[in-house]
Amino acid sequence: MEHWFVFSETEMSAIGLSFKVALWCAVLVLPIAVLMGWWLARKTFRGKSLIEGFINLPLVLPPVATGFILLLLLGTKGLIGHWLNELLGIRIAFTYYAAVIASMIVSFPLAVRAIRLSIEMVDPGFEEAAKTLGASTFQSFVRVTLPLALPGIISGFVLSFARSLGEFGATIIFAGNISGETQTIPLALFNQIQMPGMESSAFRLLLVAVLFSFLAMAFSEYLVKKLHKRN
Amino acid sequence: MHALSAHLKRSKGDFSLDIEVDFIQGITGIFGPSGAGKTTLMHLLVGLEKPDEGFLKIEETTMVDTFKNIYEPARNRKVGYVFQEGRLFPHMNVRKNLLFAAKYIPNGKQVIEFTELVNLLELNNLLEKRPKQLSGGEKQRVAIGRALLSSPKLLLMDEPFSSLDVKLRRQIIPYLIKINRKFNIPMLVVSHDLPDLLSLTRELFLLKNGRVLGHGNYLDLIEQENMLDVMRGAGLMNVIQFKVEAHDKKNGLTILSNKDASEEIRIEREMVLDCCQIGDEMNVSLRPEDIALTLEEIPNISIRNQLPGTIVKVIQKENRNYCLVDVGFKLLISITHASLLKMELSEGKKVWCLFKSMALQTNT
Numbered sequence: 001m002e003h004w005f006v007f008s009e010t011e012m013s014a015i016g017l018s019f020k021v022a023l024w025c026a027v028l029v030l031p032i033a034v035l036m037g038w039w040l041a042r043k044t045f046r047g048k049s050l051i052e053g054f055i056n057l058p059l060v061l062p063p064v065a066t067g068f069i070l071l072l073l074l075g076t077k078g079l080i081g082h083w084l085n086e087l088l089g090i091r092i093a094f095t096y097y098a099a100v101i102a103s104m105i106v107s108f109p110l111a112v113r114a115i116r117l118s119i120e121m122v123d124p125g126f127e128e129a130a131k132t133l134g135a136s137t138f139q140s141f142v143r144v145t146l147p148l149a150l151p152g153i154i155s156g157f158v159l160s161f162a163r164s165l166g167e168f169g170a171t172i173i174f175a176g177n178i179s180g181e182t183q184t185i186p187l188a189l190f191n192q193i194q195m196p197g198m199e200s201s202a203f204r205l206l207l208v209a210v211l212f213s214f215l216a217m218a219f220s221e222y223l224v225k226k227l228h229k230r231n
Numbered sequence: 232m233h234a235l236s237a238h239l240k241r242s243k244g245d246f247s248l249d250i251e252v253d254f255i256q257g258i259t260g261i262f263g264p265s266g267a268g269k270t271t272l273m274h275l276l277v278g279l280e281k282p283d284e285g286f287l288k289i290e291e292t293t294m295v296d297t298f299k300n301i302y303e304p305a306r307n308r309k310v311g312y313v314f315q316e317g318r319l320f321p322h323m324n325v326r327k328n329l330l331f332a333a334k335y336i337p338n339g340k341q342v343i344e345f346t347e348l349v350n351l352l353e354l355n356n357l358l359e360k361r362p363k364q365l366s367g368g369e370k371q372r373v374a375i376g377r378a379l380l381s382s383p384k385l386l387l388m389d390e391p392f393s394s395l396d397v398k399l400r401r402q403i404i405p406y407l408i409k410i411n412r413k414f415n416i417p418m419l420v421v422s423h424d425l426p427d428l429l430s431l432t433r434e435l436f437l438l439k440n441g442r443v444l445g446h447g448n449y450l451d452l453i454e455q456e457n458m459l460d461v462m463r464g465a466g467l468m469n470v471i472q473f474k475v476e477a478h479d480k481k482n483g484l485t486i487l488s489n490k491d492a493s494e495e496i497r498i499e500r501e502m503v504l505d506c507c508q509i510g511d512e513m514n515v516s517l518r519p520e521d522i523a524l525t526l527e528e529i530p531n532i533s534i535r536n537q538l539p540g541t542i543v544k545v546i547q548k549e550n551r552n553y554c555l556v557d558v559g560f561k562l563l564i565s566i567t568h569a570s571l572l573k574m575e576l577s578e579g580k581k582v583w584c585l586f587k588s589m590a591l592q593t594n595t
Contacts, residue, residue, distance in 0.1 A: 128279050129318040131305040133381045134335030143331070147322045 011201060013180045014188035015208055021096075021184055022164035025103035029111050029160045034153060037115030038141065042124065059109045063169025067102060070174040074101070098175035099182045103167045107160035114159055118152020119145060151224040158220035165212055185209050232290060234385050234417035239275045239285035239295075248272065248441035254419070258411050260428040261421045262462070263438030269421045270315075272438070273389050276419075277312045278305030289384050306335070311383030311416075315390045317374040319362035325373050326358040332381035342382040343414055351413065352376045352406055368399040372406060379410065385417045386410075392427045404430050404514075425462055429470040430514050437462070450561045453553070454544050467553075469517040469562050473498070475507045484535070484588060487515065489560060496559045498536045500591045513593050519553060519565035521590035525583045526574060534585045538562075542580045545571070556584055 007015070040052065058066045074081040075093045084090040092098050122145050130140030146153070168186040175182035177191065189205045192198040236253035248268040252261075263269050274280040276287065278294070281302065287295040289310065294303040319328050329345070349355055352372045362370060371391060378386060391407070392400045408431065411418055422428040428435070429449060437444040437458055445458050452458040453467070473487035476497065484499045485507070500515070507513055528537055540558030552571050554564045562584055566576070576582070 123318075125314070125316070125318050126320060128305075129312075129314060129320070130331070132277055132279070132308075132310065132312040133332040133377065134306045135331075136306060139335075144320055144322075148320075 005204070007204060008201060010179055010183075010188060011205060014183050014185050014205065017096075017099075017180070017182075018165055018184040018186075018212070021099050021103055022161045024100045025107060025164040026111075026157050026161035028100070029104050029108055030153070030157050033108060033111035033115050033156055033160070034146075036112050037156070038119050038145070040112070041116045041119040055112055056109045058106045058170075063106055063167070064173055066105060067170035067173030070098075070102060070105065070170065074098070074174070093174060094176040094178065094182065096175075096181055099171050099184065102170040102174045103164035104160075106167055106170055107163035110163055111156035111160040114152050114156040115149065118149040118155075121152070122148045151227045154223050154227070155220050158216050162213055162216045165209065165216070185212075233288065235276070235287075235289055235419070237276065237285065237287040237295075239272070239282040239287060241271060241275060241280065241282045243271070246271075246441060248275075250438070250441065250443055252436060252443065252446075254417065254434070256415075256417055257434065258407070258418045258420060258432035260432045260435045261419060261438060262425060262428055262435050263423065265423055266440075267423075267438040268441040269423070269438055270389060271441075273312070273387055273419075273421060277310050277387055278303065278308050309382070309384040311378030311381055311386040313371075313374050313378050313386070313388040313391060315393060317362075317370045317394070319365075319370060319373055319377070321362050323361075324358065325354060325360050325362070325365070328362065328373055329354070329358075329377050329380055331377060336382050340382060341380075343379050345380065348376050348379060351409060366399075367395050368402055371395060371399075371403055375406070375410070379414070379416070383416065385419065388418065388420045390422055391420060392422060392424055400427055407431055424466070426466050426468040426470075426516060429468050430516060433470065450555065450563065453546070453563060454555065459546060459548055459553070467519050467563060467565075469519065469522075471515050471517070471560055471562075473513055473515050475509050475511045475513060477509060487513070496538060498538070498591070499588045500593070501588045507593070516592045517562070517586060517590060519563045521586055522562060522564040523585040524554065524556075524564060524566060524570070524574065524576070525585060526581075528583055529585070532585075533587070535588050536584075536586050538584045540582060540584055542576060542578050542582060544578060545576060547571075554582075556582060558584055 036055065040048070071078060071093060073079050076082060076085050076091055081092060084092065092101065126144045126148065127140045130144045131137070135143060166186060167184070168190065171182065171184065172187060177183055177187045185205050185208060189202055189209070192202040192205065232255070233253050234255055238251040239248070241248045246268065248271055250268070250272055261269055261272070271280065275282050282295060282297060284297045285295065286293065286297070289308060293301055294308050295301060320331065323331070349358070352375065354372060354376060357365060357369055357373065362373070365373065371394070391403060395403060407418070410416065420428060420431055433449040434447070435449050435452060436446040437452060445452050445455055453462065471489060473489050476486040476488045478485055483501065487498050487500055489496045528539070538558040540556040540562070542554050543557045543561065544555040546553040546555065550568070552566050552568050554566060554576060556562050556564060564584065
């Protein structure tokens with residue numbers, strides 16, 4: 001009988017990796033999502049709905065399909081990937097970076113949606129006021145729009161963090177299931193469930209997954225509430 | 232030197248605006264009914280909308296010239312703009328709102344000092360508050376202060392009275408006059424409320440359907456027939472500047488004098504304690520309907536103010552009749568057609584203008 005609450009090395013590495021991938025994913029997605037959210041909230045232009053549709057694609061596409069597309073693009077023999085490999089010697093697919101990229105792609109639409117909505121809620125009149133006081137478009141965005149949209153931006157960050165924790169389909173196709181390199185909690189869980197006699201390991205990972213997701217959501221709720229109070 | 236000169240054109244759907252404005256100093260009012268294009272004009276001046284055609288100069292700097300492809304964005308124009316709704320940043324306290332523009336002004340280029348402005352607008356107790364904790368009048372003062380601290384070359388105000396109730400309007404006016412005098416900043420004030428506007432200035436631009444109908448002194452404008460139509464609905468008003476001469480406590484009266492006139496004119500006003508001190512300048516407004524005309528002085532009557540003068544102009548418009556009488560300054564008086572005929576009133580005739588002390592309203 002193994003010890004129920006002692007984490008094995010594989011489990012520990014999956015937990016650590018999950019956390020690292022999710023954090024990097026959220027950190028990298030955030031600035032792009034803020035820019036895109038602002039752009040979609042404030043600008044009207046031809047082909048806007050086409051761009052929106054494209055951004056939201058990973059939301060409805062089966063993650064496995066997203067992973068496959070990534071592989072076709074960035075795989076060693078992929079459209080872009082073979083150039084990276086031949087010219088720069090960079091290999092992305094089936095590495096840690098692939099896990100981060102897969103997470104970023106699937107969580108990007110969620111982050112953009114939350115951020116865009118919160119920017120839309122900010123009266124553009126405040127930006128106009130800032131401009132008449134001498135601020136550039138960028139300065140008025142940073143000093144006025146961004147702080148007013150902060151609750152939405154935080155929830156965008158947390159959503160992409162949480163989505164990354166749960167990412168499975170795209171990762172397993174594009175990054176593989178390599179222990180210590182790309183095997184995050186969901187992938188490790190998938191492995192353990194398939195193997196006979198690993199129920200306790202699966203159960204431990206399950207607990208951690210639930211705990212992580214719950215903490216992320218609670219933290220975001222707390223921050224948003226605090227901000228609402230402040231404003 | 233012009234504080235501002237512009238000729239701007241802009242069409243939006245059915246509406247087209249084609250306006251020439253220029254003014255030098257002091258406070259200039261822009262008056263017109265809603266839909267006249269007042270806010271559009273403000274937006275063009277401040278840089279929130281682009282004109283289809285035209286130019287804009289502030290002091291001697293060209294900010295817009297569509298023929299030379301010049302277009303300075305709002306932030307470079309040095310035009311302070313007080314929005315109708317204030318638009319204070321809700322995530323900043325009053326102090327941070329006021330200091331928002333400070334970052335964009337080079338050291339030493341700050342024209343108005345923070346402490347001085349805070350004292351003038353009486354914002355000391357509000358500095359740590361958030362905009363949502365302020366009353367309408369306080370918000371307005373902060374918005375004015377914030378615009379002034381951007382060291383503007385001129386100050387534009389869009390309907391500064393509309394979000395305030397009558398009592399607060401009376402309170403904001405003295406601040407505006409003080410600002411204009413103290414900092415010597417030309418001000419352009421937009422309003423659809425003529426009496427409020429007149430308590431600030433008599434220099435007006437009259438706007439209707441996106442065009443300037445006329446500009447100049449209010450009373451000169453009234454003499455031009457088509458102007459009266461635009462202004463009548465808004466409440467015509469006499470606004471005269473007086474100096475407080477004395478308080479007659481025994482009779483409950485304040486004695487006011489007007490020294491702009493060739494000889495000193497004294498009128499009496501019902502005394503309101505603490506309203507003013509001797510030597511104060513104040514604007515007094517008087518409705519044209521509250522003045523009566525007689526052909527001679529009437530000794531035994533309760534009406535205390537009786538001023539002799541000469542009719543400068545009789546204006547007859549549909550069923551309304553007005554006399555413009557020079558009593559040393561010009562007074563607009565509303566009378567009935569019957570009286571006009573019965574008293575045989577015509578230009579050049581000597582008359583007495585009678586009004587009760589109680590009919591005088593003070594703003595400052």
